[in-house]
Amino acid sequence: MAEKVNSRQGEDNTMFSPYKMGNFNLSHRVVLAPMTRCRALEGIPQPTMGEYYSQRATQSGFLISEGTTISPTAAGYPRVPGIYSEEHVGAWKNIVDAVHAKGSIFFCQLWHVGRASHSVYQPGGAAPISSTNKSLSARCKVLLPDGSIDSHPDPRGLNTYEIPEIVEHYRQSAINAIRAGFDGIEIHSAHGYLIDQFLKDGINDRTDEYGGSYENRCRFLLQVVKAVASAIGPERVAVRISPAIDFLDAIDSDPLGLGLEVVKRLNNLQKELGSKLCYLHVTHPRFWLKPTSQLGIPNTEEEQGKLLRTLRKAYDGTFMSAGGFTRDAGMKAIAEGDTDLVSYGRHFISNPDLVLRFKINAPLNDYNRKLFYTADHVIGYTDYPFLSKPSET
Numbered sequence: 001m002a003e004k005v006n007s008r009q010g011e012d013n014t015m016f017s018p019y020k021m022g023n024f025n026l027s028h029r030v031v032l033a034p035m036t037r038c039r040a041l042e043g044i045p046q047p048t049m050g051e052y053y054s055q056r057a058t059q060s061g062f063l064i065s066e067g068t069t070i071s072p073t074a075a076g077y078p079r080v081p082g083i084y085s086e087e088h089v090g091a092w093k094n095i096v097d098a099v100h101a102k103g104s105i106f107f108c109q110l111w112h113v114g115r116a117s118h119s120v121y122q123p124g125g126a127a128p129i130s131s132t133n134k135s136l137s138a139r140c141k142v143l144l145p146d147g148s149i150d151s152h153p154d155p156r157g158l159n160t161y162e163i164p165e166i167v168e169h170y171r172q173s174a175i176n177a178i179r180a181g182f183d184g185i186e187i188h189s190a191h192g193y194l195i196d197q198f199l200k201d202g203i204n205d206r207t208d209e210y211g212g213s214y215e216n217r218c219r220f221l222l223q224v225v226k227a228v229a230s231a232i233g234p235e236r237v238a239v240r241i242s243p244a245i246d247f248l249d250a251i252d253s254d255p256l257g258l259g260l261e262v263v264k265r266l267n268n269l270q271k272e273l274g275s276k277l278c279y280l281h282v283t284h285p286r287f288w289l290k291p292t293s294q295l296g297i298p299n300t301e302e303e304q305g306k307l308l309r310t311l312r313k314a315y316d317g318t319f320m321s322a323g324g325f326t327r328d329a330g331m332k333a334i335a336e337g338d339t340d341l342v343s344y345g346r347h348f349i350s351n352p353d354l355v356l357r358f359k360i361n362a363p364l365n366d367y368n369r370k371l372f373y374t375a376d377h378v379i380g381y382t383d384y385p386f387l388s389k390p391s392e393t
Contacts, residue, residue, distance in 0.1 A: 015331050016359055021318050022235045022278045024105050027060035029334055030355045033322050033343035034064040034109040038373040040081035045091040048377040050098035055352035057102035064186055067111030070173040075121045076113030078145040083173045089180045096181035108177040109186045110170055114194030115155035116248050118142045130155035131197040131204045136249050160208045171227040184236035184278055187224055192248025195221050202251030214261040222265055234273045240281035244307055256307055263314045276317045284308055284323030309338050327358045353386045
């Protein structure tokens with residue numbers, strides 16, 4: 001039965017068929033994607049975050065938290081939650097309990113933005129850390145706590161001897177997440193943030209053992225995955241990558257080659273650990289809604305789809321796709337065996353009952369981009385309407 005449920009292609013593979021994701025039995029394939037929402041005052045998760053996540057929880061559904069910072073140097077947006085202090089752990093516990101009360105599985109996304117930060121977010125006003133001293137281009141801007149927009153300052157490339165400390169921050173934050181009640185963690189290695197700054201050759205200009213070859217550029221990610229897996233178990237660990245996304249100047253000369261190298265190394269690590277990771281989460285190029293020909297990917301849905309399918313075939317484990325999927329596109333990707341799970345972001349913001357709406361093919365509420373990152377804990381956050389009033393039980 002398990003092989004039939006999890007088959008990569010077949011008539012029983014639908015968005016609403018069950019799926020066994022490692023040790024977790026999911027009732028459907030619609031996942032809440034990790035999304036920055038900027039509602040954690042002074043980095044402390046707030047009670048209304050419990051309402052927000054539990055609104056989107058379903059029995060045996062799967063939710064991933066917003067990016068959650070692993071250290072005082074990790075933030076690059078206002079009001080993002082942390083998971084590195086006891087106060088963070090205690091605050092998250094109440095939110096996780098609210099999600100579990102609805103029967104959902106909940107992972108915490110571990111996040112360090114690296115050079116995508118600003119000195120205002122750094123202890124003592126220091127320069128943000130990265131793989132490099134190269135600054136972001138002028139087209140990239142950072143949102144400051146007062147709501148203004150600024151350019152990114154020059155980062156400071158980490159010294160080789162400093163990197164193990166960052167790996168330890170990931171390991172300890174993973175332990176903290178489990179202590180807070182999360183079922184597992186996702187390592188954010190995508191979208192131009194710290195780990196992606198090591199992976200992409202358009203950013204990483206290092207000459208030590210963390211730069212140059214694929215082996216070297218993948219080293220930091222693999223060290224993080226191995227440390228976290230050793231601390232909480234591989235089955236509770238997931239990885240997100242975006243080899244073809246150029247958000248925050250994260251360009252690579254060979255996105256498919258990089259993706260395959262990461263996959264190969266994760267497959268080998270799974271063999272070494274004697275257990276598979278929970279899943280691999282990959283963002284589709286259309287996430288950024290820009291031409292991708294400059295990245296070596298022809299700008300067509302078919303060619304972009306080939307990248308995901310190639311990585312999916314190469315990865316030995318559960319594969320999750322994200323990035324601009326509609327209901328029909330998600331249904332098609334699952335039915336054709338191109339992915340096991342699909343994560344949805346913007347539509348889940350404005351449709352807390354997105355799973356039900358998808359299931360009955362009901363109209364969707366429109367989302368309001370202007371309210372994505374405000375501090376309001378109701379408007380644009382928990383006030384999007386359901387098809388009917390949600391059950392209190």
